[in-house]
Amino acid sequence: MTRTLLRPTGFVDNPFGHDGKVARLAGGLLFFASVEAIRLDDTNRVAVRELWPVEIIEDRFDEDMAQQWQRLTAPRPSLKLGDNTITLDQPRVMGIINATPDSFSDGGSFEDFDAACFAGADMVGAGASILDIGGESTRPGAQTVWEGDEIERVSSIVERLVKGGNAVSIDTRKAAVMEAALGLGAHLVNDVSALGWDERSMEVVANAGVPVVLMHAQGDPQTMQENPHYDDVLVDIWLWLEDRIAKVEEAGIDRANVIIDPGIGFGKTLAHNLQLINGLALFHSLGCPILFGASRKRMIGALSNEAPADQRLAGSLALAIAAANQGAQIIRVHDVPETVQALRVWRGLRDQALTPPRA
Structure with a gap:
């Protein structure tokens, strides 16, 4: 057909x-x-x-x-994350806390427990709606972390930030890490493998009844940038996500709990990434909120004289606004205050445009 x-x-x-x-x-x-x-x-x-x-x-x-x-x-239902209700009628910011020594942009910055918790509090104070905590780098070439080490890295941070009344996401592809974080009160699972890396992960998320981010990636972190290929990147990823959503529904996960992420930089060339961003609105026809994550990514350096990760703020903001202009509901970023400010200005422009003209 x-x-x-x-x-x-x-x-x-x-x-x-x-x-x-x-x-x-x-x-x-x-x-x-x-x-x-x-x-x-x-x-x-x-x-x-x-x-x-x-x-x-x-x-x-x-x-x-x-x-x-x-x-x-159709309007997207609000996310109920603990005591936090996050409406999705406008872009929301997810702040990144990498409790790892080797993340591509901020490796080591939040390994310390207090530093990570203070950073989370600062992000929420600056306007982040969700905090995304990860204990394993998934940058190109990154090595797999033993689940015990990953749990040790994230558990105390998750527990503290949950007790502080924050909406907390656990960024992992391992069922044991999901279980540990959810047991400490985490409200959302963000999985770069779309619940495909660990055979138990679908069961864990289904039993918990929490929202989950299904991200597309071609290959794993060790190999994903080795000549990625698509017939048509926009269509291929749409079809892949459609199939993945169907599979998690079969496993007992409510479609209303599914958030999708096209996976900028995960098994994509620069051209693929740009095509995905330009055509991002296509993914709304899957009926799920869209999470967009391009903060400080390599594509920004490729377009700006190989600027290092800590000098990619302006490019990150440009991509965040591009995603907002395509209707993305969640923007995942390192630089929360700057992104929130940019989106507030964007919202002001939209509010004025949507103010009925005087007769």
Whole structure:
């Protein structure tokens, strides 16, 4: 069976005076006037790309497209993370705390317990909605960490930050680490392997009933940057995520608890990353919130005279705003105060655009 995927495009400032000609993206602050209809052949390769105006689109729907359309336009439910309710009608910031000696951008900065906890408090004070705590680097070439060491690195930090009333995510691909962190009150699992690295991880998340981030990666950290290849990176990853969501649903995980991440920099070339960011709105048709993580990543250095990781703030902000302009609901970053400020300015622009004109 051939399929047609729907990518929102033709974004407009506001819906005023455009009844029936624009649609709201995922219940957020963006409105679009057209979609790129990506027609696939029976091998799931792109056959034709067309632009369809929103005003005539429903006349062309088959059942599959109708479901995509419903998912594109339906508001995303709020995340209930402990005592914190995080609405997803605008971009939210997730602050990164790497309790590792070898993370690509801040290795060693938060190995110390107090330093990590103070950093988390500072991030929340600056406007972060979620804190993402990890004990294993997944940068290109990183080696696997024994689960016992990973648990030791993150447990006390998770426990302290949870007791402080913060919304806490555990960044791991290991079921034992998930269990340890969830047992200490962590509220969300962020897995770069989309629950595929550890055969027990789906069961752990299903039993806990917590939200989970399913991230796409081609290969593992040791090999993922060795000549990554796609027929069409946007379509291939959309189809992969669609299949992954179906598999976790079969394992008992509620689709309403699934967040998706296209995995910028994980088994992608610079060109792949740029294509994904430009086409990010396509992933809304899967019906799940989108997490976007490009903070300080290598692609920024590749576009700016090989700037080192600690000199990539401006590029990180540019990518965060690009993601907001495609409707991403969660932006995962190292530099929380600067990103929050940038997004507040972005929100001010959107609020003004969405203020009805005076008669």
